[in-house]
Amino acid sequence: MPIIVNLDVMMAKRKMSLNELSEKVGLTLANLSILKTGKAKAVRFSTLEAICAALDCQPADILEYKA
Amino acid sequence: MKTKTERILITMNVLAWLALVGLIVQLGAILISYGVSIPNPTGAQNLYLGMNLYVLRQADFWEYTGMVAFIAFFLIAKALIAWRVIKVLSQIKLENPFTANIAGRLEQISYFIFGMAVMTFPYSAYTEWLLKKFPTLPQKYTSGDFIFLAGIIFVLAQIFKKGIEIQSENELTV
Numbered sequence: 001m002p003i004i005v006n007l008d009v010m011m012a013k014r015k016m017s018l019n020e021l022s023e024k025v026g027l028t029l030a031n032l033s034i035l036k037t038g039k040a041k042a043v044r045f046s047t048l049e050a051i052c053a054a055l056d057c058q059p060a061d062i063l064e065y066k067a
Numbered sequence: 068m069k070t071k072t073e074r075i076l077i078t079m080n081v082l083a084w085l086a087l088v089g090l091i092v093q094l095g096a097i098l099i100s101y102g103v104s105i106p107n108p109t110g111a112q113n114l115y116l117g118m119n120l121y122v123l124r125q126a127d128f129w130e131y132t133g134m135v136a137f138i139a140f141f142l143i144a145k146a147l148i149a150w151r152v153i154k155v156l157s158q159i160k161l162e163n164p165f166t167a168n169i170a171g172r173l174e175q176i177s178y179f180i181f182g183m184a185v186m187t188f189p190y191s192a193y194t195e196w197l198l199k200k201f202p203t204l205p206q207k208y209t210s211g212d213f214i215f216l217a218g219i220i221f222v223l224a225q226i227f228k229k230g231i232e233i234q235s236e237n238e239l240t241v
Contacts, residue, residue, distance in 0.1 A: 031241040042240040 004064040007036045010055045024054040073161060080156040087149040094142040101135045122201050130197060134204075137190045144183045151176050165230040173224035177217050184213030 011021060018036070022029050027047065034040045035047075048059055055061075096115045104110030104124055111124035111131065118138075124131040155172045198204055 027241060034239060035241045040239050040241050041236045044240065047241050 002066050004066055005035060005038050005040070005062060006064055007032075007051070007062055010057050010061050011036075014055050014057075016055065021051070021054055025050040070161070076156055076159065076161075080153060083149050083152045083156060087146055087153060090142055090146040090149060094139060094146065097135065097138060097142070101132075104131075120204070122203060123197065126201065133193065134197070137186075137193065140186060141183065141190075144179060144186075148176055148179050148183075151179065163234075165227060165234045167231060170224055170227045170231055173220060173227055177221035177224055180213055180217035180220060184217055187213060 011018070018029060018032055021027075022032050025032070025047070027035075027050070035043065043063075048062070051062060052059060093115055097118075100110050100114040104114075105128075108121065108124045112119050112121040114120055114135070120131055120134060123134060151172055155169055155176070158166075158172075159169055194204065
């Protein structure tokens with residue numbers, strides 16, 4: 001899929017672990033892992049909003065389009 | 068407490084087992100009667116529950132054998148379908164019914180029924196040819212019914228596959 005999820009990059013920039021993000025966002029580790037590894041087929045706006053709030057970033061910092 | 072669908076599926080499972088046992092018994096009875104009729108042609112008078120192929124047996128042994136082979140083929144195919152239905156019914160879980168395994172089995176059932184439909188063409192041609200010589204012969208299967216049934220199950224299998232896709236997409240939405 002040409003949509004790349006850069007969640008790990010943003011987490012590294014903010015020095016945040018998956019456990020910490022999971023607690024802040026309210027998502028399970030399994031679901032966060034699905035998103036981080038690029039296996040997710042869809043992302044809810046509410047999830048994106050929570051992640052952006054937790055990592056203090058923009059959606060474009062997490063999602064990237066590569067043809 | 069079991070839901071209505073669960074109860075229906077359990078009942079269908081029991082019925083499928085009964086059908087399988089019935090078909091195997093019928094096949095066994097026909098094959099034994101056929102075996103008896105090889106040395107003793109009167110055995111063909113009642114192959115199974117009044118199925119009388121005595122006239123054919125007396126006229127030509129190989130034509131008689133061909134007819135018994137067709138009947139045995141349809142019984143074996145039906146038994147295999149019943150077995151697959153039992154597998155589907157025993158493996159399906161209502162909490163998570165859309166699995167690739169169940170869809171594959173449904174598709175296999177439709178192919179089996181389609182195979183039976185295809186085999187009814189030579190069977191019909193054969194029986195029509197025999198009926199000209201022996202008008203009293205029983206004719207049992209027509210292809211139309213099987214094609215219709217195979218079509219319905221194939222469509223169901225496709226809908227099931229779509230269900231699996233939707234479920235997988237839903238599970239991978241975060």
